[in-house]
Amino acid sequence: MSASRKGYLGLTLCGIATSVLAALANVGLDNLTDLNVFALTVWYVLPAGAMCVGLIGASGFYAGALVLRRSPSSALMAHMVALAAFTQILIYFLGYLSAYDDGSGEARSFFQFLDASLTSTHSRDFGLRAQEEESELGGFAYPLAVIQFLGLLSASITVYCLLRMKQYCETCSLYLQLLHRVETFFDDAGHALCHFQAISASAVGSPEFIGLLGSETPGRGAHRVETLLLGCPGCNRQFVENKVWADKGGNVDQDNVHYHGAPVADGADLRPLFNRA
Numbered sequence: 001m002s003a004s005r006k007g008y009l010g011l012t013l014c015g016i017a018t019s020v021l022a023a024l025a026n027v028g029l030d031n032l033t034d035l036n037v038f039a040l041t042v043w044y045v046l047p048a049g050a051m052c053v054g055l056i057g058a059s060g061f062y063a064g065a066l067v068l069r070r071s072p073s074s075a076l077m078a079h080m081v082a083l084a085a086f087t088q089i090l091i092y093f094l095g096y097l098s099a100y101d102d103g104s105g106e107a108r109s110f111f112q113f114l115d116a117s118l119t120s121t122h123s124r125d126f127g128l129r130a131q132e133e134e135s136e137l138g139g140f141a142y143p144l145a146v147i148q149f150l151g152l153l154s155a156s157i158t159v160y161c162l163l164r165m166k167q168y169c170e171t172c173s174l175y176l177q178l179l180h181r182v183e184t185f186f187d188d189a190g191h192a193l194c195h196f197q198a199i200s201a202s203a204v205g206s207p208e209f210i211g212l213l214g215s216e217t218p219g220r221g222a223h224r225v226e227t228l229l230l231g232c233p234g235c236n237r238q239f240v241e242n243k244v245w246a247d248k249g250g251n252v253d254q255d256n257v258h259y260h261g262a263p264v265a266d267g268a269d270l271r272p273l274f275n276r277a
Contacts, residue, residue, distance in 0.1 A: 012079050015064070015080065018058070020090065022053050023091045038148065045147060047152075050150075051151040055155045055159070069233055088145075096113045171234075171237070179229040179231045182213055184224060185223070196244045213227060228242075228243070
């Protein structure tokens with residue numbers, strides 16, 4: 001098996017582990033406190049509980065991707081959709097098993113139990129006034145089950161999009177690792193932006209780039225430019241990122257508008273240059 005397939009298999013196993021954990025936690029809490037988090041809704045159509053359970057289930061993909069440094073693919077998205085359906089079925093099946101464990105179940109198949117359970121269950125809903133209301137679902141049970149699946153699915157899509165936003169090597173499909181960081185501080189936001197524009201416009205590794213990278217500024221102003229050296233753990237290719245961080249009313253936040261990234265020439269190693277800066 002190739003390293004790529006092993007990496008994505010590891011991601012899938014992480015997702016399976018947290019999906020099973022989410023289903024077990026939901027059914028266990030329901031048995032202990034009579035609170036079925038998965039069934040919680042807002043205004044009867046927003047599957048807030050299913051979204052929370054889905055986020056827990058999809059967290060394995062997120063953690064696994066960071067640990068294995070494996071960027072998500074379309075195949076992984078398909079796995080996440082399948083695991084969202086698996087999580088919902090597992091929640092139903094664990095409820096089926098627990099009904100027999102406590103002696104309240106009758107001799108009937110899983111599908112008979114599921115039909116009776118869905119149509120007779122009482123959904124807890126929280127409206128605009130955050131006042132809890134209960135109602136028997138009846139014929140609305142199956143449409144609500146579809147809505148709950150969409151809640152699980154939306155959580156998986158959210159996690160997938162967060163993973164896609166992270167920088168990765170398009171050749172190896174691996175997340176980049178931080179090799180070095182150089183910070184340049186400014187008292188004025190305009191000066192910080194000028195420095196960012198100058199270093200972003202200069203060719204990576206050129207004398208101009210080196211001079212800007214090693215430039216010194218007095219004090220530690222509220223505004224700063226970060227120049228990051230990133231490396232691919234697969235092909236060892238390097239990348240440079242420039243970011244502007246600005247003081248906004250006492251909170252220093254990244255200004256996502258001011259961002260620039262550029263690849264380093266193949267075979268070049270800028271770590272000695274960054275170490276001297």
